[in-house]
Structures are given as structure tokens and as C-alpha cells.
Amino acid sequence: EKGGYPHFMLKEIHEQPKALRDTMTGRLYPERGEVRLDDIKITKEELENLKKIFIVACGTAYHAGVVGKYIIEKLARLPVEVDLASEFRYREPMVGKDTLVIIISQSGETADTLAALRESKKLGARVLAITNVVGSSVSREADDVLYTWAGPEIAVASTKAYSTQLVALNLIALHFAKLLGTISGEEFAEIALALKKLPDQAKVILDSESEIKKMAEEYAQREHIFYIGRGLDYAVALEGALKLKEISYIHAEAYAAGELKHGTLALVTEGVPVISLVTQEHLYEKTLSNIKEVKARGAAVIALANEGNEDIAKSADRVMYIPKTHPMLTPVLAVIPLQLFAYYAAVARGCDVDKPRNLAKSVTVE
Numbered sequence: 369e370k371g372g373y374p375h376f377m378l379k380e381i382h383e384q385p386k387a388l389r390d391t392m393t394g395r396l397y398p399e400r401g402e403v404r405l406d407d408i409k410i411t412k413e414e415l416e417n418l419k420k421i422f423i424v425a426c427g428t429a430y431h432a433g434v435v436g437k438y439i440i441e442k443l444a445r446l447p448v449e450v451d452l453a454s455e456f457r458y459r460e461p462m463v464g465k466d467t468l469v470i471i472i473s474q475s476g477e478t479a480d481t482l483a484a485l486r487e488s489k490k491l492g493a494r495v496l497a498i499t500n501v502v503g504s505s506v507s508r509e510a511d512d513v514l515y516t517w518a519g520p521e522i523a524v525a526s527t528k529a530y531s532t533q534l535v536a537l538n539l540i541a542l543h544f545a546k547l548l549g550t551i552s553g554e555e556f557a558e559i560a561l562a563l564k565k566l567p568d569q570a571k572v573i574l575d576s577e578s579e580i581k582k583m584a585e586e587y588a589q590r591e592h593i594f595y596i597g598r599g600l601d602y603a604v605a606l607e608g609a610l611k612l613k614e615i616s617y618i619h620a621e622a623y624a625a626g627e628l629k630h631g632t633l634a635l636v637t638e639g640v641p642v643i644s645l646v647t648q649e650h651l652y653e654k655t656l657s658n659i660k661e662v663k664a665r666g667a668a669v670i671a672l673a674n675e676g677n678e679d680i681a682k683s684a685d686r687v688m689y690i691p692k693t694h695p696m697l698t699p700v701l702a703v704i705p706l707q708l709f710a711y712y713a714a715v716a717r718g719c720d721v722d723k724p725r726n727l728a729k730s731v732t733v734e
């Protein structure tokens with residue numbers, strides 16, 4: 369049942385090339401400049417009348433939402449707020465007929481997320497759901513549904529659900545941008561072609577997992593690990609830190625790199641690993657200066673960079689490389705080494721990777 373892998377989590381990490389491909393099949397046509405999302409019926413007029421989009425979810429799905437905010441705002445020029453479902457529902461959210469609520473849930477059954485969906489509908493909002501389970505409560509109650517075709521996810525730690533949620537959010541952003549006329553044909557083609565390359569590029573990362581395994585084993589006995597990045601790299605850092613915490617029980621924190629000097633730097637002492645994401649070229653120099661700050665305090669810097677960035681090797685102790693893609697799509701690739709790092713660190717610590725303590729796959733209580 370685990371297809372020769374020691375754990376479901378590793379199997380599911382390795383299923384990502386297929387899951388990414390399946391999520392795009394029949395939906396994205398770069399040559400024709402077309403994206404077809406048949407179950408999303410929101411019209412151009414409705415989109416034009418929107419004042420705001422909320423993305424609401426829990427855990428890993430919330431982290432996908434943080435990426436979604438960047439890409440929808442960038443491509444469709446609509447303001448997006450990302451919210452944790454357990455916070456959203458208790459604060460009289462400012463949601464109404466002029467709001468679209470995007471609900472993200474792998475299982476489609478998470479109690480807080482489902483309650484947020486119902487609250488949004490009650491307030492008159494249109495609800496679009498991204499889910500992995502056909503016929504789930506979320507899929508039945510939403511107005512529009514976009515399925516991720518990740519296949520069943522059994523390991524408690526979410527992996528292929530996250531990366532396919534990112535693809536789904538990109539498809540939605542492209543779809544909205546086309547309807548609203550906020551994207552040029554050239555930019556559309558560039559992103560669509562880059563999306564199509566992601567499955568093969570994910571495979572390239574998976575083929576070099578032994579290097580990441582070595583790094584994970586080297587740092588597996590540390591008690592604290594920081595993750596830093598700016599922009600989309602910060603969004604991925606959040607997910608990388610969650611993966612490590614939930615399965616290896618190493619204390620991990622993700623920080624927007626520019627926030628370090630507002631307190632956190634005090635915790636970065638001799639030998640503390642700092643996983644530093646630098647895939648966003650327009651932010652590279654800024655994050656590099658933050659890397660130098662942590663280095664000066666004795667941190668062990670593990671950089672996560674685009675292939676071809678040799679400069680980073682001068683400042684980092686170790687480097688994980690990902691193949692070159694469109695700057696908006698780096699999260700889909702960057703998360704993979706971080707998933708592998710968490711997995712191999714947890715295995716090295718003797719943890720029960722597929723069933724971490726105190727966690728359930730589907731959280732149907734509040």
C-alpha cells in the first residue's frame with residue numbers, strides 16, 4: 369500500500385510530479401492562451417463588482433492561502449486578505465455580497481473551515497472552494513469548486529495537497545486576470561508554460577533527495593531551527609517550519625527576514641540553523657543582508673536558492689538548489705526540499721512520521 373516507500377509521507381512527497389500534472393490536465397492551454405475551469409461560474413461582472421477576496425483555511429491550507437494572496441493580488445489586482453478559519457468566524461468578518469470567500473481544505477471536512485464557509489454564505493458572500501475530496505462537505509456547500517487532483521493523502525503531514533493547492537490558486541489567478549483583463553497575452557503564456565514545466569522540475573528535485581537527506585541528518589539533533597524569507601519565500605518558510613515541527617518535534621519558527629532585527633535576532637545564537645530562502649530575485653540583496661546578520665551571530669545558514677545562484681554559496685554553509693521557474697511559481701518547487709528536510713530529520717530522530725503525536729488527519733472538532 370505504501371508502494372515500496374517506508375512511509376506514506378515519503379510516498380506522497382514523491383507523488384507530487386503526477387499530482388501537479390493531474391491538477392492542470394484539461395484546464396491549462398498555454399498555446400491557446402486559455403484556462404478552463406468549468407466548475408467556477410463566477411462571471412466577469414461579478415468579479416468587477418468585488419470589493420475584496422478573503423482566503424480562509426487552517427494549517428497547511430492556510431499557508432497555501434498566504435501564497436494565493438500574493439499571486440491573486442499581482443495578477444488580478446483585487447485586494448486579498450488571508451485568514452485562519454478559527455479567527456475569521458468569531459470576529460464578525462466584514463463580508464457581504466461584494467466579497468468572494470475562497471475556502472481551502474484538503475479534506476473538505478475541517479470543522480472551523482466549514483463553519484467559516486457557512487458564516488460567509490449567511491453574510492451573502494459567494495464561496496469558491498479548493499478541495500481534494502469529491503463530495504466532501506465543503507465541495508457540496510460552496511458555490512464554485514476547484515478540485516486539486518492530488519489523490520488520497522494519508523500521511524497526517526500534508527505535502528501533495530499543499531503543492532496542488534498552489535497550482536489551483538495559480539489557475540484561479542490566471543482565470544480572474546483573463547476575465548478582468550489585467551494580464552497581457554505575453555505574461556499569461558509565460559506563466560502558463562512555466563506551470564506546465566513544474567512536474568518535471570519537481571522530479572529533478574526528488575531525484576537529488578540524498579543530498580537533502582544528508583543535510584537533514586546533519587541538523588536533526590538541534591532543538592531550534594529558523595526559517596527566513598521575504599515575499600513568497602516568507603510564505604513558503606511558514607510551511608517549511610510547520611512541516612518540521614509537526615513531524616520531528618524540533619522547534620521551528622518562520623520569520624519574514626526583515627522582521628529579524630525586531631526581536632528574533634536575540635534567539636539566533638552560535639550554531640542555530642537558519643534555513644534562508646532566496647528564490648525571489650528582486651528581494652535577493654535584502655535577504656542576503658539578513659543572512660549576513662545571522663552569520664555574524666554564528667548561525668549555520670542553509671540557503672534555498674535558484675539554480676545558477678553561485679553567489680549565495682559564499683555566504684551560506686549549505687545550499688539547496690531548485691530549478692529555475694517563473695518567480696511566482698518558486699513556492700511549488702521550494703517546498704519540496706523543505707518537506708524532504710522535515711521528513712528525514714524526523715526519521716533520524718526516530719519519530720513516527722505518518723502519525724505524529726497529538727495530531728489527527730482531519731480535524732472535525734473545533
Ligand code: F6R
Nearest residue numbers: 427428429473474475478525526
Ligand atoms: C499540516 C496539516 C494540517 C492541515 C489542516 C487543514 O500538515 O495537514 O495543518 O492542513 O488541518 O486541513 P484541511 O486542508 O483538510 O482542511
